[in-house]
Amino acid sequence: MSPDAWTSQFGMQRPILGILSISYGSIMEILFIPCLLAMLDKDLWRLSCYKIMFSVGIVDMLALAMNSISTGVLAYEGAVFCTHPVFIYLAGMCGLGLWCCSCLMNIMLLYTNVAHGVNNLMIMCGTFVFYGYICYVLCKANKTGKSSRIHIQSYQILYQSVAICFINQVSSSVYVVMNFVTVPEWLIVVAQLMWQLDHGTRTF
Template identity: 35%
Template sequence: MEWLVAKGGDVNAIYNFNCNDKYPTPEMWTEMEGTPHPILGYIDLLYGVIIMILYIPCLVVMLQKENIRLSCFKIMFLLGFVDLCAIAVNSVTTGVLMIEGAVYCSHPKTIFIAGALGLGFWCSACLICLILVLNRVLDILFPTLVKKYFSGSRTTCVLLIPIAYGLYFTILTPPLLFTSRYQAWFFDPFIYQNKTLEYQNYPHTANNLFIVVATCALYGYFCAAISKQFRKRLESTNKKSHAQIFLQSTLICMANFIAAMVYVYMQFFPVADFVIVIGHMSWQLGHGCPAIIYLFMNTTIRSGVSKIFRFKKPINTRTTTTVSVVGHGHQHHHHSSSLQ
């Protein structure tokens, strides 16, 4: 984004981004280089709209006073907000561009800005996801550390890190750019031949590799620790809640894991079209699946959404109630100070 600001908003003045070097008008770029994909475009668009509709009531429930005071819900809310913004880029905007058959030079300024924002949202969400899993792991295995690092306003301070991280990628690194020819976003605007490596975003590659390594390490440790507790014959309710924590956390991060690996590979090496589509779908699922997981697997959010839409009568909560967090099924009493 800094390149665009430095050139006063003139994308064609950016080095190696001059669309006029090949065709004189955006319309010619679309006609000569683009490939319309109306069916896939409408699917992307529909998916984006549905996810937004599902996600918004989940965020409303997270903001409720009894929920937002918990550190995990603060993390989940930021992740949800970032996911919504990312879906606007990788599904809604992508759908419109796919229907048209657009390439970068069809709408250079719009795609440049959207790609910069989409990249920032992706990298920020990756880090938030890891913080979320770390929060859950500490909550189960080291409750005292949760109080130390996530109590009160400390969670907000921790969440400033992924916000700054996302802004770094948005402002200071090369943006993702859409091309309907390959039905996905690349760093190469495909204006010139054999210049792909000149457009690479190496901080993005480092981010994706870090996510892969950190996710494997964290889940490996998590699995070992949970298995050890299982061998100690935990109560059946705890076994069930821990299994739910593992399942839901895994589902939330698995799409990010796949997208991270595919996007790193396809930026450097030629791959089949279906691999590119899988990578893009993983990016979409990485930002969309949390909403589905929350609604189907998180008792607190599902109950809260049901009350909002009056799908069922509100439950009397005057007695001590429990909250299952991060779609993780792990329960905390409202009067508990373990996450405050």
């Protein structure tokens, strides 16, 4: 059948979700530009964590093009796989690769300051361990009476990290569960939105 026939017979248009996804992705792409440019400051660029964050930012921008903008266009159209099989297949491969890359780079970032299911399980379990350890270290530093300025900066970093980690955790958990049981459509939409948020929230 023609692409239009596949869409009309099997597709379901979601114009609101499509417009929201396209708008979110476009706004986040624009916000990423000044964030990445700020990281290129020579004083910051000397620190390895900023080099990793810059790389994560590039990955996030590419991922937003896949999981927000292109997905939003397909949702607005109501496309199914056979509507645009080559594009959807390539976009899906890129999206999966960028998701795995982002997760691994986040773990690298934690250390400095393989299949899809294995990747998600590692992130789902590993984040609890890593952030639990960070909380322990900060609480221990608090008891030893370090300077308040260091405390404030440490806790700000922790709160930011936990917020990003929570979004990553929910998204990973839903995608892991989806491999084993049938989940309702609203939960799939929540997982998709969390995946979009995971790549967009680092601009803040």
